[in-house]
Every structure is written in structure tokens, then in C-alpha cells.
Amino acid sequence: MVNGMKLEDLLMEIEAKKGELVELTRRLIQIPSENKPPMGYEKEAQEYWAEKQRELGLTVDLFTPDEVPDITQHPAYLKGRIYEDRPNVVSKLKGCGGGKSIILTGHMDTSPKEPLPWGIHGPFGGDLEDGKIYGRGGFDMKGGLAASYMAVKAIVDAGIRLKGDVYLESVVDEEYGGANGTLACRLKGYEADAAILTECSCLAICPATRGDKNWKITLKGTPGMPYTGELPTNPVYGMAKIIQALRNYEEIRNEKTRRHPLYVEDPNPLPVLIKKLKAGEVEPHGALGIPIDCWLLVGPQVYPGTSEEEFDREFFSFMEAVVNTDPELRRNPPTYESMFRYVEPTEIDRNHPIVKQVEKAFTLVTGKPAVVKGAPFPCDAFIFNKYSKTPVLVFGPGGANAHAPDEYVYVEDLLTLTKTLAASIVEWCETA
Template sequence: MLDRSSARDEVVRLTRDLVRIRSINPPGDELPAAELLAQRLKGFGFETEVVEVAKNRANVVAVLRGRGDGPALMFNGHLDVVPPGDLSTWSRDPFAGDVADGKIYGRGSSDMKGGVASMSVAGGLLAASGEKMKGDLIITAVSGEESDSIGTRHYVERNTLDGIGGIVIPESTSLELVIAEKGTIWLEVNTYGKTAHSTQLEIGINAIEHMVATLHEIKSKWESIGYAKDPYLSPPTINIATIVGGVKTNSIPDRCTATIDLRPVPSQEHPKIIRAMQEAVDGMKGKLKGFRGEIKVINERLPFATDPSSDFVKMAQALGPSTLGLPLDPPFGVNFFTDAAIFATKRSIPTIILGPGEYDLRRNIYLGHQPNEYVKIENLEKATRFYYELSRSFLK
């Protein structure tokens, strides 16, 4: 039976086993990882279900039943990993799960199979304790967070989220507490011209020139949108990320496509931002002869912010010194997105992000998605202890 003395070995074993499964996104292929994790959670005493969300892609939904007279606590982690990239830049096999110098190496060890293992073993410890909690402990391990969040979207679309009083996302934070993240709006802009020989400027319409002017207008419009300074997040940003156009040097390009990454803060309303971007493109018709263009949203995630004075945050902070050796005060905000944004589209639930993976939030140094990714075994142990104690405190 799982107990505190065996928890370290179990979290190391589970992390290594998950790292060895190549759940690379794209295409995902998370089903084998989901089946392995579901088997372990069932062995811990959870009711488990493997829910297929697409071909060879699946979520794990596991529940440890409480008495039903208190709110549930959910842990949400993802099973997919980004590609390893150029293998010559790795000093180890990215899918071997090697252990050295107190670390587990491999793609996904930090982001975030180590976090998934820690939350699962913590749940196993709670089940093994025999304590009957008031509320349910729900563990979801999902597909697709590294791209379109197909797994969490699938779960949210099919479940009301009623009765869930708190959510923990074990993303990489080096065990620091995160209570806010920026929103995300990805835009695709297309401009259309008329092709001709490059010397026939009087006949052709240059789609790239129209795109350049349009992007200047979009950036100007974005910078005019007001916002309230956020205590946990840096100011909103715009990144003109890609631009593709033209087919030949001696031809006037008749099409150009650009993508833009906007990162709003919680005080900025997404519908107003999207409307302003549409107005910027529509306004080019009166500024450029023959202008034809369009803009569309290709990815959107709402920001989230949990009240730092909430009982959930205070509970987590109170456990920091004894379980993690950290005060967890003040908490942090992050500029990247997690699946917290997907839950926020349906219901406002107090949510924290805290995980064993490597991310120095003070210096903005992130180890995930890089060669020779690793997670410290000491951090896996501490995260497991924190998740266990938080679950007991929340559900008792």
C-alpha cells in the first residue's frame, strides 16, 4: 500500500514511466499515457475513466469520492509534450527518463509529467489514509494543452463544474505560487492584391505593402486600448509573429498573411479588443486604394486572476513553509497560458498554479521546451507533500 515512506519511489517511478511514453504534440498520441496513469490511479483507489477525445488522444478522469457534503477539489494536468527538436542538442535520450544528480531528465519531465505524477501520488496518499473527506478529489490528466487544449475543452463542454470549489494546476513554477495569467488572442490577417509583373505598378496591387500598412494600424489601435496596471502581471503586449506573402521576386504579390499574438491583462475585455482590431482592418478601405483584407481570431484564452485574499490562496500560503520550505507570499502572475483559461470560460473558480517543474519566475528563466529538460526529485517530493496536505485541508 502507498504510504509516505514509499511515496518518493512511486513519484519517481511514475514520472519516469510517463516520460518514456512519446506523447508528442503534434500529433498528441496521449492515449498510452492516459491508460498507464488511469491504471495507477485505479490501483490507488480512484474511480477512473479514460475518455477518448480524438483518435489515439484521451483524458483521464479520476475521482476519489467524499461524503458529498463539501466542495470538490480538482487537479488538472496535461499529458502531451512538445517535440524534442534537434536530438543532437540533447546529452541524453529525451524519452529514456534517465536519473542523474537528483534529477529526472527527459522531454516533459518538467512540463509537466512530473507535476502529473506528483498530483497523482498525492491523491494516492489521501486514498491510502482512509480518511473520508467531505468533498470529492478529482484528478484530470488531459490531452492537447500544448496546442488547442482539446482535452480540457472536451471536459468543460461535457461537465457543469458545479460543486468544484478550487482548482490546482501543477504547471512548472519551481514550487512558487501563481494566481494570475494573461489572456491570449491570436489573430490571422489576410490582405489581397492583384498580381502583375513587378514593373507594372500601375496595374498591380501589392498585398504585402497593404499588409505593412495594416499592421501599423493594428499596432496603433492596440496601443490605444487602455488598461489598469495589474499587481501580478506585466503590461499587455503585441507580437507580430509571422508574415508570408509573394511567390516570385519579379511579381507583384497578390496575397499576404500575417499572425499576431496579443496578451491582454484581466482589465481588458476581449470582445472590445477583437472589435477594435476589426475596425483597424475595415478602416484601411478608406486609406488604401483597392484594399481588400480580413482578420479572424484563431486562438483565444481568457485571463484569470484569483483573489489573493481568498480562503483558497490563504490555505495554500499557510502550507508553504512546512511542505515546500517557501513562504508563497507574495504570489506571482505569469505571461503564458495554461488550461486555467479554459475553465475560466465557463465558471469563475479559485485557481492556483504551482508545480515542481523548473521555472524561475523572478528571472523569467524557463526550462521546459528546451533540450536536456529535467525535474528535480526533491521538488517532486515537496510538491507531492504540498498537494496531499492541501487536499486534506480543503476537503476535510
């Protein structure tokens, strides 16, 4: 019983609010909040989000990351970002005391709407079709934010009084290795007994996330056309060899690296993702000729427990061997530039009480055993586990096409997520 109401009745109330959940997710998608470093454009969405919390009777705190004292001196602060008109939003449903507290956290910023074109569904339409909500950020991760809000709203609307405090947190600047928004919340003192990050985990409960580091690898060329008989250096040929080597690197790592227990079933647990590639003038009227340079952006991912020093040592040892065994690359070696930050891998114990709590709630809601595994992506979860007292797990909805055209999130997953969060909250925080 929950304040005289059966938990099953609360879940039925959430089922009845399905339409409201869908419309809230659509509305969030319809307010663009693209991150385009060093700037971001989350203000309108965050102000809308703050007003929704106020309507629910929650206390609301809006603050930009750079308003937090001494944040720029923190070792985890990523320099070079601009935070004018980019507020975090943290709201609180205060408990009456004696119960455990929880933070439901997520990021409002999204990747840009590019690459274009999108299909029949535009990036900011929030179109609903065949049980999917389309638009930039629906999957990553406005659907998760909407589910968190609706879980708390269902509890408030039902008149359920909790012992522990519940925080709803929406941060800016998570994309592109950001994490300063999440860091600002921790440094401002927002802590709890546990946190749930509703990133897009396809309803898997994830006590661990991978890490990554992005490198820009550049080869220089002899630009122009060889009209006088010279023998120019074309960097594209050398880069083709590096690309093949990076593909081999992925295979070698997956074959030889001892698998982390939470990634045993992952078909590609240590991906090496080539994310960008450029050579020559890409504008339609750019000069035709051998490119002045060719570069790519690659982001190898790593298991929890891997330090940045260990990763750098492995990566450069491999690349040094590639260069030293190829005459062309020895004559024209690549340069390397670290981009963004080392997004650290992180994990909490597989048997941590918050993991067990969400597992129990998921089974109650669905009648199925929960899938517990490592998240197949890096994110800002490491800020919680390394720089605060609040342990965090990742648990969010399913969908597809994150950072790509025609991104979408499943409506039924949002509903399951909302119910599971609500059931977790009332048991974790306890009722008065």
C-alpha cells in the same frame, strides 16, 4: 497530526519517494501525446495514466469529450476537433464524508516535438541531467500531473483517511486553444469545492490567468518575376511595417493600460506574440519569385476582466490606424482570420480560501513566503470559473523551453509541488 502521523512525517515520506516521482515524470515524457489539430495522439499516455490510478485503488472514468451529451451545443465548445481515441481520465479517491473536496487537474496533450532539431536531449527521452528532466511536455505539463499523482499516492500509502473527495483529472486537447477536454469534465458533473491546475507557474500561486486571441494577418502579393517591366506588389514589405506596428502596439499597451494588481511585477504583462511568419515557397525546390502572399500569426494577451468584444475593438482600432496612415497598406490592405478561440482571461479572489490554503502549505514545506501573482499565460482555467461551480488556481513547477526544443522541468520543483499539494489536500479535505 494526520491519522496519528505528523504532517512532517508525510512530507518525509514524499521525500523518500523522490526517485519514484522522477521516474514517473520520465515515463510520461517517453509516451508521446502530441496535439496536432484537428487530431491528437493522447490515447497511449492516457491509458497508461488510467492504469496507474487503478493500481492506487481509485475509481477511474475514461471518456472522450464527444461522448458527453450536448457538448457540441455548448457555447464554449471549439468546433472542428476530432476525438476518436482521445479519452479524458478522471479518478476519484473517495472520502468518508464531511470534508471539502478538491480536483487536481491538468492536460496530457503536448505541443508537437517540432521545431527541430533538439539538442543532446531528444524530445521523448525523458533524460535526467543536472536536476532537470528533459523532453516534450515535461514542463508543460506532465511534471505537474506526476506531482499530483504522487501527492495522492503518498496519502494513500500512509493510510490517511480523508473526509473530502479528491479527484485526479487528466484531459486531452488543451493546446491550440482547446479546452474541450476540460469542458467535457465539467459537463459530465465533475465538481468540487476547489481545483488546482498544475500548469507550469514556476511555483507561483496564480489566482488569475491572462487571455489571448490569435489572428492570422495576410497580405496578398503579385506572384512571380517582373520580367516584362511590371511593378508588382511584394507583400513582404507591407508585412514588415505591420510587424513593427505590432511591436509598437505591445509597448503602447504596456505603457497606457492600467496594470492588473496581480501583474504589477510582470516585466511584460501584455505581450503581443508573433508566433508564425511565412512568405513564398518554403520548400527547397519551390519557385523563386515575389510571394503570392505573406502572413503572420499574432496573439495579443489581455488581463482578466477583458471581454472578447473589448479586445476586438481595441485591436482593430489600432490596426485600422496603422493601415490608414500608410499609403502602401491602404492600396493593399491586410485580411484577418481568427484562429482557434478567444481563450478567456480569468481570476478568483486573491483571498479565496483555496489560495490561502496553498499559501500556507507552501510556507510549511519551504519555510518561505509564497509568491502570489497572475499566471503569465492563457490556459483552460476559464472553463472552471465561468462554466462550473469549481474555482480554480494555477500552481505548478518551474522549468523552461515550453513549446521549444530542449524543454525541461526542475526535479526539486516537482518535489516541492508534490509536498505542497499533499499538505494542501490533508488540510483542505480534513482527515477522518
